[in-house]
Amino acid sequence: MAGLVTTFGAGAMTNSIGEIRDADVLFVIGSNTTEAHPIIAMEMKRAVHRGATLIVADPRSINLTSFASRHLKLRPGTDVWLLNAMAHVICAEGLVDADFIETNTEGFDAVRETVARYTPEEAEKVTGVPADDIRWAARAYATTPKAGIYYTLGITEHTHGTDNVYGLANLVLMTGHLGKPSAGMNPLRGQNNVQGANDAGATPIFYPGYQRVDDPEVAARYEKSWGVPLPREPGLNLNVMMKETGRSIRGMFVMGEDIVLSEPNAGALEERMNGLEFLVIQEIFLNETARFADVILPGACFAEKDGVFTNSERRVQRVRKAVEPPGQAKADWEAVLALANAVAEKRGLTPWRYDGPAAIYAEMAKDADKFAGISHDRVDREGGLQWPCTSPEHPGTRFLHEGGVLRGKGLFTAIEYRPSVELADPEYPLVLSTGRTLYHYNAATQTRRGVGLAEKQPVAFCEIHPADARARSIEQGDLVEVETRRGKVACRAMVSRQVRRGCIWMPLHFAEARANLLTVDDGDIVTQTAEYKVCAAKVTRVAEQPAERDAFPGSFYAVAGPEQGTIH
Amino acid sequence: MSSQNPKRVPEEASDPSLSVTLDGETVDARPGETILELAERHGKDIPTLCHDPRLAPAGACRSCLVEVEGSRRLIPSCATPVADGQVVTTANDRIARHQKVLLALYLADQPDFAARGETPGGAQACELHAMADAVGAPTDWPKMEPLRVGREDRNPYVQFFPEACILCARCTRYCAEIESVSAISLAGRGAETTIATADDVSLLDSSCELCGGCIDVCPTGAMTEKMPVTAGRRGHVEPEKVVRTTCNYCGVGCQMDLHVEPAANDGRGRIERVVSPEAGTTTNDGNLCVKGRFAYDFVDHEDRLTTPLIRAEDGSLREASWDEALARTVEGLMGVHERHGADALAFVSSSRCTMEENYLVQKMARAVFGTNNVHQCAAT
Ligand code: SF4
Numbered sequence: 001m002a003g004l005v006t007t008f009g010a011g012a013m014t015n016s017i018g019e020i021r022d023a024d025v026l027f028v029i030g031s032n033t034t035e036a037h038p039i040i041a042m043e044m045k046r047a048v049h050r051g052a053t054l055i056v057a058d059p060r061s062i063n064l065t066s067f068a069s070r071h072l073k074l075r076p077g078t079d080v081w082l083l084n085a086m087a088h089v090i091c092a093e094g095l096v097d098a099d100f101i102e103t104n105t106e107g108f109d110a111v112r113e114t115v116a117r118y119t120p121e122e123a124e125k126v127t128g129v130p131a132d133d134i135r136w137a138a139r140a141y142a143t144t145p146k147a148g149i150y151y152t153l154g155i156t157e158h159t160h161g162t163d164n165v166y167g168l169a170n171l172v173l174m175t176g177h178l179g180k181p182s183a184g185m186n187p188l189r190g191q192n193n194v195q196g197a198n199d200a201g202a203t204p205i206f207y208p209g210y211q212r213v214d215d216p217e218v219a220a221r222y223e224k225s226w227g228v229p230l231p232r233e234p235g236l237n238l239n240v241m242m243k244e245t246g247r248s249i250r251g252m253f254v255m256g257e258d259i260v261l262s263e264p265n266a267g268a269l270e271e272r273m274n275g276l277e278f279l280v281i282q283e284i285f286l287n288e289t290a291r292f293a294d295v296i297l298p299g300a301c302f303a304e305k306d307g308v309f310t311n312s313e314r315r316v317q318r319v320r321k322a323v324e325p326p327g328q329a330k331a332d333w334e335a336v337l338a339l340a341n342a343v344a345e346k347r348g349l350t351p352w353r354y355d356g357p358a359a360i361y362a363e364m365a366k367d368a369d370k371f372a373g374i375s376h377d378r379v380d381r382e383g384g385l386q387w388p389c390t391s392p393e394h395p396g397t398r399f400l401h402e403g404g405v406l407r408g409k410g411l412f413t414a415i416e417y418r419p420s421v422e423l424a425d426p427e428y429p430l431v432l433s434t435g436r437t438l439y440h441y442n443a444a445t446q447t448r449r450g451v452g453l454a455e456k457q458p459v460a461f462c463e464i465h466p467a468d469a470r471a472r473s474i475e476q477g478d479l480v481e482v483e484t485r486r487g488k489v490a491c492r493a494m495v496s497r498q499v500r501r502g503c504i505w506m507p508l509h510f511a512e513a514r515a516n517l518l519t520v521d522d523g524d525i526v527t528q529t530a531e532y533k534v535c536a537a538k539v540t541r542v543a544e545q546p547a548e549r550d551a552f553p554g555s556f557y558a559v560a561g562p563e564q565g566t567i568h
Numbered sequence: 569m570s571s572q573n574p575k576r577v578p579e580e581a582s583d584p585s586l587s588v589t590l591d592g593e594t595v596d597a598r599p600g601e602t603i604l605e606l607a608e609r610h611g612k613d614i615p616t617l618c619h620d621p622r623l624a625p626a627g628a629c630r631s632c633l634v635e636v637e638g639s640r641r642l643i644p645s646c647a648t649p650v651a652d653g654q655v656v657t658t659a660n661d662r663i664a665r666h667q668k669v670l671l672a673l674y675l676a677d678q679p680d681f682a683a684r685g686e687t688p689g690g691a692q693a694c695e696l697h698a699m700a701d702a703v704g705a706p707t708d709w710p711k712m713e714p715l716r717v718g719r720e721d722r723n724p725y726v727q728f729f730p731e732a733c734i735l736c737a738r739c740t741r742y743c744a745e746i747e748s749v750s751a752i753s754l755a756g757r758g759a760e761t762t763i764a765t766a767d768d769v770s771l772l773d774s775s776c777e778l779c780g781g782c783i784d785v786c787p788t789g790a791m792t793e794k795m796p797v798t799a800g801r802r803g804h805v806e807p808e809k810v811v812r813t814t815c816n817y818c819g820v821g822c823q824m825d826l827h828v829e830p831a832a833n834d835g836r837g838r839i840e841r842v843v844s845p846e847a848g849t850t851t852n853d854g855n856l857c858v859k860g861r862f863a864y865d866f867v868d869h870e871d872r873l874t875t876p877l878i879r880a881e882d883g884s885l886r887e888a889s890w891d892e893a894l895a896r897t898v899e900g901l902m903g904v905h906e907r908h909g910a911d912a913l914a915f916v917s918s919s920r921c922t923m924e925e926n927y928l929v930q931k932m933a934r935a936v937f938g939t940n941n942v943h944q945c946a947a948t
């Protein structure tokens with residue numbers, strides 16, 4: 001996110017979901033789209049049926065790779081090498097858009113000099129992707145006007161996540177694939193309202209609408225608007241907050257998030273949680289974090305409250321109350337309002353008054369230009385509006401940067417490859433990545449309670465390449481232990497060519513086999529987003545095997561794919 | 569660029585250049601469009617069963633037949649492209665007669681429970697019967713013995729009533745062309761033709777991703793949602809309340825209609841099913857995935873928190889009133905504030921919650937407690 005703001009001046013999908021269908025090249029990197037964003041994947045597949053070229057870069061063979069013209073099966077954590085090598089080809093073969101670079105960007109020379117050292121042949125050694133495939137992908141991307149980039153957590157959840165984003169942005173800027181339909185640079189948001197929460201200022205550095213807290217003019221405006229003095233120093237990022245838990249952080253409020261299940265290196269976090277003097281959580285189900293809470297407030301789910309969510313393509317859409325919350329549960333906005341006012345009273349501040357979510361939205365829009373033209377009324381009438389939408393007459397924005405980069409000049413950033421913080425070694429010889437599956441959702445407190453979803457994938461599993469399994473006498477469905485320097489969990493082995501040799505993969509969703517007990521909590525230097533995608537691990541078969549092997553249905557895509565890219 | 573989401577007509581195809589006579593009127597037609605698309609653009613109401621704007625035309629059900637000058641037979645408008653100088657009639661006695669006979673035949677092949685409107689397929693369950701009504705098809709033709717037999721499938725979501733299937737192949741084409749998994753296809757021959765997975769395995773063991781698109785496109789309710797059936801709520805009822813909202817799972821933001829029974833659950837209301845909006849009207853183009861369409865039963869789960877809880881001296885959780893829980897929270901957070909300062913507090917808000925809720929949390933952290941230590945849980 002931060003990477004995108006730096007480069008383009010806005011942290012969101014540049015283009016719209018509806019434009020995917022008309023794209024001619026789709027470069028999908030670090031996104032298991034069919035499982036994480038099924039309807040976007042559906043549009044990608046429709047584009048392929050129409051004749052579009054799909055290029056997938058991912059360490060695993062994912063469902064989407066079966067629709068791809070090429071699958072760049074890179075080693076986890078080597079994205080910078082791949083992207084710089086693609087840039088190398090584009091520069092070396094004169095495929096850059098010189099006019100666009102001249103008028104719309106700055107910093108190209110430094111990038112050209114850097115990528116000159118990243119030849120496809122060297123890249124092949126590091127990434128495992130054949131040099132010819134890198135050349136082919138670079139040419140296909142650079143020479144097609146309607147070429148869009150799509151990425152997710154596979155790009156950002158690394159200690160070099162921001163570098164990966166810069167690497168992609170460099171490709172976009174040098175080819176000028178920006179400010180037109182079906183092109184651009186498109187981060188697909190994991191949760192329903194990641195975009196909206198960012199937009200609303202739930203970040204330590206921005207007020208609503210990406211206005212910096214340390215900009216005196218902005219702070220002065222909010223002080224006037226809110227009628228109180230405001231802190232001018234940026235606050236702590238989530239990953240830092242978690243590391244400071246029980247140290248400098250002594251009291252915590254958590255709304256709608258199971259931090260103990262979802263945050264990396266959860267074992268260490270649990271220990272620090274005990275150092276909190278006070279923890280209040282607001283939730284719809286008891287979760288792992290609840291074990292540490294002093295107060296638990298019952299919240300309402302999406303069907304029980306009004307408001308808006310903003311999707312990945314910046315479209316503000318309504319959430320509408322259909323049923324009442326159970327018992328005394330309250331919509332989270334009502335609970336936060338009650339809490340804020342109880343504290344305000346104690347601190348002698350003026351209490352807040354809102355007669356509902358529409359009024360809250362109106363207050364936010366008033367102080368943030370990007371949303372100034374959006375209101376509940378208008379969204380109700382028009383069925384969804386894409387920001388920027390700066391006045392009640394503004395129709396909203398389908399794709400960004402039309403007629404010039406928002407930031408003024410798109411910023412090239414030269415990046416160098418840095419290995420992930422923890423690499424495989426003799427003691428922990430495998431590389432563990434974690435991710436999501438179609439049938440469950442993050443902490444799975446919702447989906448695992450559904451009658452049906454749990455049926456398709458009832459038990460935790462770990463994908464392992466047949467050769468690695470054989471070397472450890474592991475068979476399909478065996479109970480295995482996955483261990484890293486931080487912890488170990490037991491789960492079933494899924495022997496599958498989906499993963500590269502030397503790599504294993506686990507879903508994040510299972511409370512009884514918490515992948516996040518294993519992951520490292522080192523963060524990206526800019527965003528502090530943790531490295532969920534790479535750490536060193538070992539896998540052993542558990543001696544005692546439980547009887548009911550049949551209960552293990554495997555994954556949907558357990559079917560072995562063709563063996564490729566197994567250079568190790 | 570407008571952010572509105574109109575029906576998507578490919579931009580290149582939008583300049584009209586052909587001339588067609590439609591019911592006696594000369595109109596401009598776009599190269600590449602079908603007679604059906606042209607007629608719909610001009611407000612004609614042609615009945616269709618196997619047609620879906622997202623799918624390549626199949627011309628399978630014969631309900632959309634029109635008269636074209638120079639052709640002796642009636643021809644399917646959904647599968648016939650416009651041509652310059654074409655003379656098309658969409659309604660006359662001959663067409664009406666054809667529609668009546670066709671629909672009477674379809675009805676005669678429908679099982680009794682479907683005739684009583686008891687396939688639990690939601691709004692679309694009645695598409696066939698509604699159309700029969702509209703064209704005035706006779707309903708008293710002798711029943712044919714439906715040959716297609718059902719098979720139990722242990723998947724939790726999709727129920728198939730083969731007797732009610734008219735073989736329009738909307739479901740199988742959707743499965744191949746849109747969801748692109750080709751889990752189901754037409755199987756068998758002649759009168760025994762039906763819809764099945766390869767080797768007749770359960771959908772759970774096929775390439776099916778349980779998106780439920782087959783249910784959504786089925787015009788007869790032969791493909792229908794299993795959960796209401798399992799819960800004993802068989803029988804199609806017009807939903808009492810329909811609420812358009814946004815899916816709460818991923819960042820695609822699919823629009824969906826919650827069909828609600830307001831009196832259920834002691835007046836709290838219950839979501840009876842989730843239906844996707846019409847194709848072409850929202851970002852999701854009439855599609856939903858397995859989570860959006862089916863993962864709503866958590867809403868009524870018995871594990872839902874229904875009252876505030878407070879940690880007691882002995883470490884157990886006990887129920888409390890909102891007033892008591894809020895007082896304890898103020899005391900807890902302000903205690904930390906007084907002892908260690910504002911920056912000893914951290915506020916984690918949620919990408920699952922609404923924008924308004926996130927706004928209030930950051931405002932509370934900044935304006936009430938005086939710290940910028942606020943972040944949503946998924947910063948990516
Ligand atoms: S199940 Fe429904 S959609 Fe599928 S062929 Fe039969 S009638 Fe058509």
Ligand code: SF4
Binds near residue numbers: 819821
């Ligand atoms: S229906 Fe599926 S693809 Fe659409 S928003 Fe919900 S989870 Fe995402």
Ligand code: FES
Binds near residue numbers: 626629646647
């Ligand atoms: S709708 Fe045209 S043949 Fe079925």
